[in-house]
Amino acid sequence: MDEKQIEIRKKLKKKLDTARYEHTLGVAYTAACLAMRYGADIQKAEVAGLLHDCAKCIPDEEKLQKCEKHHLPISDAERKNPSLLHAKLGAYYARQKYGITDEEILGAITWHTTGKPEMTLLEEIVFIADYIEPDRDRAPNLEEIRTLAFTDLKTAVGAVLAGTLAYVGKRQDALDETTVAAYEYYKRIGELV
Helix, strand or coil, X not given: CCHHHHHHHHHHHHHCCHXXXXXXXXXXXXXXXXXXXXXXXXXXXXXXXXXXXXXXXXXXXXXXXXXXXXXXXXXXXHHHCHHHHHHHHHHHHHHHCCCCCCHHHHHHHHCCCCCCCCCCHHHHHHHHHHHHCCCCCCCCCHHHHHHHHCCCHHHHHHHHHHHXXXXXXXXXXXXXXXXXXXXXXXXXXXXXX
């Protein structure tokens, strides 16, 4: 672990509640493991995992205000469910408060919640790591997706997106258009593989 990661961990420990901090460490660890498996940059995966939820503990109304203040785009689904904004705001904070300028890392933070069509390898890794990290225990088909994550990452992404859409549909929350588009993309490429 380099000095930058040590500094990030110190800052995060002060900003996040205990459960969120532990989750963050789990995502960083899992992202690093997936990066090793798929030949991605391990350091980038770990940093993206550490910072993916850096804006999560901000109250929803404040997330909305901060996104407006910093001119970050807000979809209709994000307006209805401002919790989703922690990803975009987190990428902004990663740049502004943690000094991250690597666009790959910032993209992985931005898309870790909704996904998007044609994610980069690092984006897919952080997206999946957030879902399967060791302390997660309530997601449906978790063991199957954990296994799939280390054998066929794109299929695992598609499975998580399908589960997310089913879950959001049952709750009758606003569906994020980006998540729908991501699902359609991964479903299409899954059929081609």
